[in-house]
Amino acid sequence: MESHYGFLFLINCSISFYNWPKNINEKYGFSIVVASNFYTKEDSLENSIRLINEEFDSCREIYFMGYSSGAIFGAKFAYLHPEIKKLILINGPLMINWRHTKTVIERFKGDEVVFIYGSKDPSFRYIGLIDFINSIAKISIVIINGADHNFSKMIERFQLLPEEYLFK
Numbered sequence: 001m002e003s004h005y006g007f008l009f010l011i012n013c014s015i016s017f018y019n020w021p022k023n024i025n026e027k028y029g030f031s032i033v034v035a036s037n038f039y040t041k042e043d044s045l046e047n048s049i050r051l052i053n054e055e056f057d058s059c060r061e062i063y064f065m066g067y068s069s070g071a072i073f074g075a076k077f078a079y080l081h082p083e084i085k086k087l088i089l090i091n092g093p094l095m096i097n098w099r100h101t102k103t104v105i106e107r108f109k110g111d112e113v114v115f116i117y118g119s120k121d122p123s124f125r126y127i128g129l130i131d132f133i134n135s136i137a138k139i140s141i142v143i144i145n146g147a148d149h150n151f152s153k154m155i156e157r158f159q160l161l162p163e164e165y166l167f168k
Contacts (some may be wrong), residue, residue, distance in 0.1 A: 007026065007030060007031050007033050007044060007048075007052055007056075007061075007062045007063070008030045008031070008032050008062075008063045008064070008065060008162065009033045009034075009036045009048070009062065009063070009064045009065070009074070009077075009084075010032060010033070010065050010070075010165070013019065021076075022165070024162060024167070026056070027163075027167075028167050030061075030063070030167075033048045034126070035044075037130050038072075042153065046075055049062075049081055049138060052143065053081075053083070059092065061085055061086075061114065062081075062083045062084045062085060063084065063085060063086045063087070063088075063089070063166050064077065064078050064084050064086070064087045065087075065088040065090070065161070065162055066087075066088070066089055066090065066092070067090045067091060067164070067165070068090070068091055068092065068093065068094075068149065069093065070092075071089035071090055071091065071092030071125060072089075072092045072093065072096070072097070072101055074087060074089060075089060075092070075101055075104045075108070075113075076104045076111075077101075077105045078104075078105040078108050078110060079108050079109075080103075082109045082110070084110055085110045085111045085112070086110060086111055086112045086113075086114075086166050087108070087112070087113045087114065088114045088116060088161060088162065088165050088166055089113065089114070089115050089116070090116045090117075090158075090161065091116070091117055091118060091121045091149050092115070092123065092125050093121065093122070094123040094126040094127065094129055094130075094159070095122070095123060095126055098126075098129055101128070102132065102133055105133050105135055105137075105139070106133055106134055106135050108135060108136075108137050109136070110137050111137060112137055112138045112140070113135065113137050113138070113139050113165075114138075114139075114140050114141075114142060114165045115127070115130055115140070115141045115142070116141075116142045116143075116161060116165070117141070117142070117143055117144070117147075118143075118144045118146070118147025118148050118151065118154075119143055119144065119145050119146060119147060120146065120147060120148040121147065121149045122149060124143070127141055127143075128147075142165065144157060
């Protein structure tokens, strides 16, 4: 199979699809794996990880980017898969099952977790909870001024997030 530097998993990131997956592949050598069906995400991601582990010996990095409920699901998925090294969790609902989210982030064995919230997102008021996470991974919080939950009228800004916070 073709050699790749790595893979970027996406969940619930359909608002971001225009040309940037091709650009990320060309610029960084990462292939994009998308799980957009809410009810089969786990099977889809499990199968993708299995395929990557079986077929891509030269893969060096696996990153994850999840948006909204995909961010929360991604935290759990990454905890279960130590192959995943970096997470971007965008506008994940902090007011839903916070204890579970905190626990899986604390058990994450990767290098870095970046929580990104729009200043107009409903969970923005709860970001102080993130300071209570005790993790071996580097944790950072990024605020995007003016962004609501859906990054309305800010799609271009959303598209820059992987390059700014995963591939830096």
